[in-house]
Amino acid sequence: MGEFREYSICRDAQITLKKAAEDGVETAWDRYQKQLPQCGYCELGVSCRICVMGPCRIDPFGEGPQRGVCGADAEIIVARNLARMIAAGAASHSDHGRDLVEVLYSVGKGNAPGYTVKDPEKLKRLAKEYSIGVDNRGIEEIAVLLAEAMMEDYGMKKSEITLLGRVPAQRIELWKKLRVVPRGIDRETSEMMHRTHMGVDNDYVSILPPSGEEQPLRRIRRFHDRHRGIGYHLRDTTARDVRGKPRRHQGRPCQHSRTRA
Numbered sequence: 001m002g003e004f005r006e007y008s009i010c011r012d013a014q015i016t017l018k019k020a021a022e023d024g025v026e027t028a029w030d031r032y033q034k035q036l037p038q039c040g041y042c043e044l045g046v047s048c049r050i051c052v053m054g055p056c057r058i059d060p061f062g063e064g065p066q067r068g069v070c071g072a073d074a075e076i077i078v079a080r081n082l083a084r085m086i087a088a089g090a091a092s093h094s095d096h097g098r099d100l101v102e103v104l105y106s107v108g109k110g111n112a113p114g115y116t117v118k119d120p121e122k123l124k125r126l127a128k129e130y131s132i133g134v135d136n137r138g139i140e141e142i143a144v145l146l147a148e149a150m151m152e153d154y155g156m157k158k159s160e161i162t163l164l165g166r167v168p169a170q171r172i173e174l175w176k177k178l179r180v181v182p183r184g185i186d187r188e189t190s191e192m193m194h195r196t197h198m199g200v201d202n203d204y205v206s207i208l209p210p211s212g213e214e215q216p217l218r219r220i221r222r223f224h225d226r227h228r229g230i231g232y233h234l235r236d237t238t239a240r241d242v243r244g245k246p247r248r249h250q251g252r253p254c255q256h257s258r259t260r261a
């Protein structure tokens with residue numbers, strides 16, 4: 001089991017990986033090894049293929065190009081890439097939610113055979129959060145009204161989403177300070193895709209507003225390091241890391257992929 005401890009701290013995952021290896025089943029770890037060395041520019045976030053004038057890349061050592069065809073420098077490319085990753089993640093999760101809301105609507109309308117509201121009290125509690133009166137209303141009617149109210153949260157008719165009341169006060173205070181209180185689910189993801197496109201918002205500070213004393217670019221680099229499990233910063237990276245073998249690949253795989261199998 002030794003070698004699989006490098007891949008996951010979870011014993012179940014280690015057992016599964018061992019079984020996969022014995023059965024000749026390919027896992028993410030096998031595919032990962034075949035991808036090495038991965039592109040150092042992509043790992044640092046300084047490559048871009050947002051538009052068809054690219055792909056472009058910035059030389060982090062100042063010897064090669066410092067701007068993409070559109071004029072974007074390393075800061076704006078990193079900011080766009082990070083913001084787009086976040087928007088893609090938010091869109092993925094929010095659309096799971098949209099499916100559920102649509103099913104709830106269909107249940108209320110009697111158009112979803114096989115589905116029922118299994119916890120009417122929970123439905124009523126949630127309806128109250130959306131200021132929907134539950135007295136003298138049937139479960140089906142409440143389901144329809146709640147689904148319609150939730151659909152509104154995806155749009156842009158409101159100034160903030162309804163379930164903001166569930167967010168801790170400290171977090172809301174920070175969001176207000178940064179002016180990032182979510183207004184509508186679709187609105188935020190669409191706006192991020194729009195603003196990060198070529199020729200729209202070319203200021204990394206407005207894409208990723210600073211939250212304190214720390215400079216935005218430093219924050220982005222720190223996020224990348226932590227998120228990807230990379231143990232080095234841009235300034236510590238050698239030319240070989242970018243153009244040849246990134247240093248982390250010479251040891252064990254990164255934490256980011258440690259649970260994938």
Ligand code: SF4
Nearest residue numbers: 048051054056068070
């Ligand atoms: S958006 Fe700019 S940096 Fe990105 S691919 Fe297009 S031209 Fe290159």
